[in-house]
Amino acid sequence: MSELLSIEGLKVRLPRHADRGYAVHDLTLRLDENEILCVVGESGSGKSVMASSILGLLPPEVKVEAGRIGFEGTDLLRLPPHALRSIRGAGIGMIFQDPMTALNPLHRVGNQIAETFRVHTKLSSQEIQAKVLELLEQMQLPDPAAAARAYPHELSGGQRQRAMIAMALALEPRILIADEPTTALDVTTQAQILALIRDLQRRNRMGVLFITHDFGVVAEIGTRIAVMRHGVLVEEGPAATVLTAPQQTYTRELIAAVPSLQPPERKQLAPVGQAALSIVKVNKTYRARGREVAALKDVTLALPRGSTLGIVGESGSGKSTLARCIVRLLTTDTGAIEVDGADITQMTRHEWRSHARRVQMVFQDPYASLNPRRKVGELVAQGPLMYGAKTSEVMPRVRELFGLVGLDPAAIDRYPHEFSGGQRQRIGLARALALDPDILVADEPVSALDVSVQAQVLALLAKLKEQLGLSMVFITHDLRVAAQICDRVAIMQRGEVVEEGEASDVLVSPKHPYSQALLAAVPGRNWQTSGY
C-alpha cells in the first residue's frame, strides 16, 4: 500500500500561558491509501491540533516548532500560503464537527459547493451545476436539486454534514481529514454519515484521517487506530488489534471506560405500592408565530421508588422538555405530574416553593450551569440558605457534600473556572443534593464529559443513589450510558413514548421499530467492550 501522508516528529508549541508547553509533542504518524486511520483521544490530547496543522489551519498563537508533514513529495509545513491553498480542497479535503458554522448562512448550499470548482477549476457554469448535482446525489441526499437550492438553515444537521462532505470531496482529493464529523449528530444520522464516509472512501481508495473521541465510532469505521494523550502518540496499530488486545495501560483504561450496551445484572426491585413520580397523559405544545410543535404527546410514565428511569431519544424527541416539566421550569398544557401523589402542575407558586426541594436537577453543561461569579461553596449552600438554614449549620454540610461527591472540602472557596468539567459536574451534583431531594432529574449529565470522566461520574451517581435512597430520572441520548445506569428505559420519538420497560428488555430485544433502529445505529455495537 502506498503512503499518502507522513507526519514526522511534529512538535506544536502552545502559547505561554497554556497548561502545557506543547499541544503535540514529537508525533510520527503515516496515512496510507485506501484506509481509515482513526485518531482517538480525550479532550486536550492534541488530536485536533494535529489535524489542523496538516492544512496550516492553526490559530495564530499556536506555532509548529519542528517536524515534517510529507504529502506528494513536498513538506506541507514549509509551503508558502498560496501553494498550500491549492492543496486544500484539491489534494486534501477537510470536514468539521459543526456543519452549521462551517457553512455560510447567507449563501445557497449548491452555490457554496460550486465555489470550490470556481476557485480551483476552469469549468463553465453549466458544467459546475451538473457537477454539484452529481456530487449531492452521491451524498445520498433525498432531493439533490432541492438541497442545492436550500440555505444551510433549511437543511437538517445530517443533510448539512452531507453537503460539507460533498464540498470537501468535490475535487476528488486523495485525503479526507474528518475532525469529529458526527459528534453533533443524532445517533441514527451518525450511522448514516459513517456509512457514507466509508462508502466514499472505498470507492475512491482515499485515505481518511478520522479524528474522534468515541471508541464506538472507531470500532465502526477504523481500519487503523492511533491513540493520543497529552499530545503524545500512545499506541498505534490495526483496528482489530488495538480494540481487542491493546498494549498500553492508557488504551486499556480508555476502552474499559466505554460503557457496554449490555445492561448489567440487576437485583429485582420489589414492586412498591406508590411510584415516587408519576407522569399521566402530559401534553405540551410550543407555539411560535403560528407554527405549532407538539413537544410532548400524552406522555405517561412512572418512576418506581428507588429506581432509575432512563428517558432516551434523539434531539427533538421531547426528552429535555419532559425533564424541565418535572422540575417546573416549563409548564405543561394538560396532564398531571405527581410527586408522592401530589400533582405539581396544579400547585400555586407558593405551594411549589415548599415542594421544590424534593425534586432537584443536575444539568448538562458543566460550564454554563454554575454561576461564574460565585464561589462553589456558595453555589452549593444557596439552596439550604434560602430555606432558612443558618450559615453556621450549612457550611459544615457543604463540606460534607463536597466529600460525598469526591471533591476536596477545602475547595469550597474557589470559583467555578478553577475546576475541570468533571469536577464541575460533581459540584452541580452537590448543589442538587444539598436540599436532600427524593427525586433527582439528571439531564444528559455526562454527555459533555470525556469517556474516562464520564465513567467516574456515572459510578458516583449510581453510588449516591443507592446510599441516599434517591429515585432518578436520567435523560440521555446515549444508549450505552442508559444501559449502564438505568433500571427502566423509556424511548421517546417526536414527543411520544414509543416503548417503555425494564432496561434489560428494551435494550436487548426492543419491540418498537424505532427502538430497533436506534439500537442498530449505536456505533460499534458488535464490538464487545468486556471481551478484550
Next chain:
Amino acid sequence: MSLLKSLCRSPSAIIGGVLLILVLLMAALAGWLYPNDPLALAGRPLQAPFSNPRFLFGTDSVGRDIIAQLFYGARTSLLVGITATAVAIVIGVLVGSIAGFYGGWVDTALMRVTEAFQTVPNFILLLMLVVIFGSKIATLVVVIGIVSWTAPARLTRAEFLTLRNREFVQACRVIGMPDWRIIFREILPNALPPVIVYASVVMAFSILLESALAFLGLSDPNVASWGNLIADGRRVLRSSWHVATLPGIAILLTVLSISLIGQGLNDAMNPRLRRK
C-alpha cells in the same frame, strides 16, 4: 485586583486616569486655594491671563476670577457627571433587567416606553424638562439622568436575554429562588461589565449636556460651572477669547479622560476583543 492590573497595562487608561486625577484635585482643592466665593466680583473685568498675579487666568466680563471658577466648576461637572450617570444607570439597569428577564408583554411594554424616549432628541427633551422643573443643580442632575437611561437599558436587556436561559439560572429556579434574587443577585453581576464600560460614555455625555444647558443660559446660575463661564465668554469672544476657551479646554480634557478610562475598562473587561 486583576482588573486593576490590566487597567494599568492600557496606555489609554493611564493617560485618562492621570487627567481625571488632575480634575479631581482641582475639585478637592478649590475651597482651600480660593476660599472666597468664585462668583463674587473680584476685580476689573476682562483682564487678560498672566497680566495680573492676583488673577492667574484673568477675569470674566463682570470681573470674576476665572481660575477660581474653573476650580469650582470642576466640582459641578464631576457632581453632574457622577450623579446623573448614577441616575441613568439605575433606571436603565432596572428597566433593562426586568424587560430582558421576563420577556413577553412586560418586555414589549418597557421597550415601547424606551423607544418613545429615544425618538425624541434627548437635548430637546432635556430643554423641555428644565423648562418644566426649573434649573436648580439638584433637579438638573436628575433630569440629565432621565434623558440618558435608554441606552444602558437596551444594553442590560440584551445581556439578560442571553443570560436568562443559561443553565445556572435554571438551576436557581429549580431550588425555588424568587425572581428578584435571580435577577439582581445571580444574573445582574454577569450582565454588568458592558454596562459599566458604557457608564463612562454616559458620564462624559452628562457633563457635555450640563455645559450645553449652561451655554444656553439654562443651567443653575448660582453655581460656578464651566458652561456658565463659556456662556459669559461667548459675548466677548472676539475681544477676550480666553474667557470661553479656558473652560472649553477644561471640558475637553475631562470628557477625554473619562472616555479614555472607558476604553481602558473595555479592553480590560473584554480581553478577547482587544486588538493585537
